[in-house]
Amino acid sequence: MPLDxxxxxxxxxxxxxxxxxxxxxDRGLVAxxxxxxxxxxxxxxxxxxxxxxxxxxDRHLQRVWAWLSVGIVCYIxxxxxxxxxxxxxxxxxxxxxxxxxxxxxxxxxxxxxxxxLVASVLIPIGKFISIAYLALSLKRQVxxxxxxRHQLYEVVEFIGRWSMIDxxxxxxxxxxxQLSAIASINPGPAAITFALSVIFTMLAALSFDPRMxxxxxxxxxx
Amino acid sequence: MIGxxxxxxxxxxxxxxxxxxxxxxxxxxxxxxTATVPALGERACCTRCQTVLxxxxxxxxxxxxxxxxxxxxxxxxxxxxxxxxxxxxxMRNAASVFDAVLAFxxxxxxxxxxAVAALIVLIPVMRAALVVYVLFPxxxxxxxxxGAAWAFRLAEVLRPWSMAEIFVIGCAVALVKIxxxxxxxxxxxxxxxxxxxxxxxxxDSSMCRWTIWKALDPETRA
Ligand SMILES: [Zn+2]
Ligand SMILES: [Zn+2]
Numbered sequence: 001m002p003l004d005x006x007x008x009x010x011x012x013x014x015x016x017x018x019x020x021x022x023x024x025x026d027r028g029l030v031a032x033x034x035x036x037x038x039x040x041x042x043x044x045x046x047x048x049x050x051x052x053x054x055x056x057x058d059r060h061l062q063r064v065w066a067w068l069s070v071g072i073v074c075y076i077x078x079x080x081x082x083x084x085x086x087x088x089x090x091x092x093x094x095x096x097x098x099x100x101x102x103x104x105x106x107x108x109x110x111x112x113x114x115x116x117l118v119a120s121v122l123i124p125i126g127k128f129i130s131i132a133y134l135a136l137s138l139k140r141q142v143x144x145x146x147x148x149r150h151q152l153y154e155v156v157e158f159i160g161r162w163s164m165i166d167x168x169x170x171x172x173x174x175x176x177x178q179l180s181a182i183a184s185i186n187p188g189p190a191a192i193t194f195a196l197s198v199i200f201t202m203l204a205a206l207s208f209d210p211r212m213x214x215x216x217x218x219x220x221x222x
Numbered sequence: 223m224i225g226x227x228x229x230x231x232x233x234x235x236x237x238x239x240x241x242x243x244x245x246x247x248x249x250x251x252x253x254x255x256t257a258t259v260p261a262l263g264e265r266a267c268c269t270r271c272q273t274v275l276x277x278x279x280x281x282x283x284x285x286x287x288x289x290x291x292x293x294x295x296x297x298x299x300x301x302x303x304x305x306x307x308x309x310x311x312x313m314r315n316a317a318s319v320f321d322a323v324l325a326f327x328x329x330x331x332x333x334x335x336x337a338v339a340a341l342i343v344l345i346p347v348m349r350a351a352l353v354v355y356v357l358f359p360x361x362x363x364x365x366x367x368x369g370a371a372w373a374f375r376l377a378e379v380l381r382p383w384s385m386a387e388i389f390v391i392g393c394a395v396a397l398v399k400i401x402x403x404x405x406x407x408x409x410x411x412x413x414x415x416x417x418x419x420x421x422x423x424x425x426d427s428s429m430c431r432w433t434i435w436k437a438l439d440p441e442t443r444a
Contacts, residue, residue, distance in 0.1 A: 032249075035439075
């Protein structure tokens with residue numbers, strides 16, 4: 001942040017946000033996002049918890065895009081290759097995520113099919129779009145208010161981990177169904193790329209700095 | 223998930239007269255407040271984004287330690303007892319979490335094996351152990367152990383990567399997924415995992431991070 005901005009934000013100012021909310025940056029302070037302690041702007045590490053201090057992780061935006069891209073790249077093979085290899089006495093079957101869900105639905109398990117589709121298709125794709133939208137919204141004017149975008153960020157952060165469910169299901173089935181000749185289930189290559197996709201997308205969400213949402217112009221409804 | 227309801231806006235915008243050690247910055251939106259500790263059981267939330275900043279609980283440290291120790295004990299049982307049992311045509315197999323972890327051990331899937339073990343067993347246990355290490359000396363009125371700040375920061379960094387609860391739902395999905403291939407029952411570890419999820423949730427919700435950080439800070443401890 002430029003030095004003259006720092007000086008203009010003296011105590012008692014209304015702050016650069018132009019509202020009653022004064023941010024740590026307005027006061028020439030840098031906040032620790034881990035332990036909430038504030039330090040003078042040029043402090044590099046938080047003496048309380050040891051975290052690296054950055055007033056805004058603006059350079060991390062590139063990291064967000066990088067993690068997001070690898071996350072999306074890993075998600076493609078995760079849908080093309082089989083997740084599960086099921087072998088019973090008569091049939092050998094490889095099933096992808098979507099084929100697996102369709103199969104369960106055909107057997108009447110609509111609830112579970114829905115859980116799988118939501119966790120493995122809807123949530124990952126929703127996350128890709130949401131993170132990209134949030135990152136873009138920092139650079140250009142968007143319709144969604146700051147409050148809404150912050151809520152979206154919290155939802156993405158909370159829900160992203162749940163996509164891991166399908167990987168666990170594969171692990172459970174592969175260890176459980178090992179009944180020699182009668183039936184066996186083994187993990188397919190998609191299990192690994194899917195897990196990677198979930199991990200990379202989580203890293204993208206974690207690299208995003210929600211404070212930057214609030215630096216943007218205020219919305220009329222707020 | 224979405225911003226918790228505002229109880230009472232106990233935190234007030236930072237006044238210039240008190241020192242920075244009394245200030246608290248919202249980690250989500252950078253708003254600066256004077257840290258005013260609310261009554262026990264109440265929460266001080268950020269007035270802009272509703273993030274909970276301070277939430278003191280009576281006897282919280284002791285309770286958190288009790289929960290953390292419970293997590294470690296339950297996890298031992300939950301790892302080695304079977305969580306699902308399967309019966310097909312007179313053959314039976316029972317799988318423990320330990321088996322599920324080993325499911326990927328063959329070939330290039332080892333990485334996945336390690337990841338599953340870390341996410342559902344190692345990270346939850348490690349977090350519990352770190353929290354005990356951090357809080358134990360504080361409950362008996364001693365100075366924190368060496369590296370306590372580092373330990374607590376690690377416990378917090380690991381939080382999104384602790385996925386025991388997702389594994390429990392994964393068990394339920396797996397059970398339905400193979401219900402027409404074989405007869406499946408829940409084993410004792412399933413219930414242990416179920417209670418583990420509850421205890422981990424209690425451990426995290428009864429922990430006021432700000433109180434702990436303040437107790438670890440030599441400057442504000444007193
Ligand atoms: Zn800190
Ligand atoms: Zn806030």
